[in-house]
Amino acid sequence: MSTQAPKPTPTKGRVDVRNFGLSYETLDGPMEAVTDASIHVNPGEFVSIVGPSGCGKSTLLNAVAGFLKPTTGDVLVDEVVVDGPSSERGMVFQQYSLFPWKTVKGNVEFGMKMKHLDKSSRDRAARTLLGITGLTAFENKYPDSLSGGMKQRVGIVRALATGPKVLLCDEPFGALDAQTRVIMQQILTNMWQRLKISVLFVTHDIDEAIFLSDRVYCMTTRPGTIKAEIVIPLERPRQQSMMMSSEFLALRRGLMALIREESIKAMGGEINDLALEGLSIDMNGQSFADVV
Numbered sequence: 001m002s003t004q005a006p007k008p009t010p011t012k013g014r015v016d017v018r019n020f021g022l023s024y025e026t027l028d029g030p031m032e033a034v035t036d037a038s039i040h041v042n043p044g045e046f047v048s049i050v051g052p053s054g055c056g057k058s059t060l061l062n063a064v065a066g067f068l069k070p071t072t073g074d075v076l077v078d079e080v081v082v083d084g085p086s087s088e089r090g091m092v093f094q095q096y097s098l099f100p101w102k103t104v105k106g107n108v109e110f111g112m113k114m115k116h117l118d119k120s121s122r123d124r125a126a127r128t129l130l131g132i133t134g135l136t137a138f139e140n141k142y143p144d145s146l147s148g149g150m151k152q153r154v155g156i157v158r159a160l161a162t163g164p165k166v167l168l169c170d171e172p173f174g175a176l177d178a179q180t181r182v183i184m185q186q187i188l189t190n191m192w193q194r195l196k197i198s199v200l201f202v203t204h205d206i207d208e209a210i211f212l213s214d215r216v217y218c219m220t221t222r223p224g225t226i227k228a229e230i231v232i233p234l235e236r237p238r239q240q241s242m243m244m245s246s247e248f249l250a251l252r253r254g255l256m257a258l259i260r261e262e263s264i265k266a267m268g269g270e271i272n273d274l275a276l277e278g279l280s281i282d283m284n285g286q287s288f289a290d291v292v
């Protein structure tokens, strides 16, 4: 019987965000979006950030991408301070942001062209990634003719084509229907496991965060900081059936309670737990109070 050599543990792709703060300049003066937030992602780890709307999840992610500069604190990738975007860090957005005038393959090859990779290397890399994600038959199509799920597959492939050490995802599946979302989660996990890169993933969806991640950070309401760090001990590979396990449901309840606490604070405490207990509107089998 042949034994497979164990895959090497990744050594690159460590993210360190230390005491990060960011204020936006507004007409009313500086607005503190994030304050004193510290997170890390180990090489090859899958980490999600959840939190109430407007708590600064995207702000934090955009700072790791190098699109925003911290007002206070540091953002480092592999011990080097981030001072702008880099092909070492791929980004996937909710809005697919593909070039409509380029074919699927043209979109995927774009970053590699910018890196001056020769034509045959570009071609090989693009074809391999499109093959893994089941997009080979669509390589000459234009984004307009693709479904949302396909567009996002191209978005992921494009972000991975330059060989980043870290993949940053800002609600990448937020615009997709539930079924497509589940398939996309599986494609992303598959790619992540094959490529052994680090992933920092922002989502509103608690189930998605638990299902995909090794760890989840939960943020407070604005100015956002880290309220809790939750280790997800579910074994891999993850199966959809695990979402019904008592372990999964306990993690879900814990995270929901954390976010609910913050959402209530964001509403100025006008809605309190006692008032919510009185609400018995049923939403897909969950009470309204559980959903908020």
Ligand SMILES: Nc1ncnc2c1ncn2[C@@H]1O[C@H](COP(=O)(O)OP(=O)(O)OP(=O)(O)O)[C@@H](O)[C@H]1O
Binding pocket: 024, 025, 026, 031, 033, 051, 052, 053, 054, 055, 056, 057, 058, 059, 060, 222
């Ligand atoms: N360019 C900007 N100028 C001023 N304020 C901004 C800017 N971008 C974001 N904000 C504000 O900063 C806060 C944090 O925004 P951010 O988008 O990071 O939060 P979020 O947690 O990702 O939100 P959501 O969950 O709704 O996507 C919000 O109050 C937002 O309105």
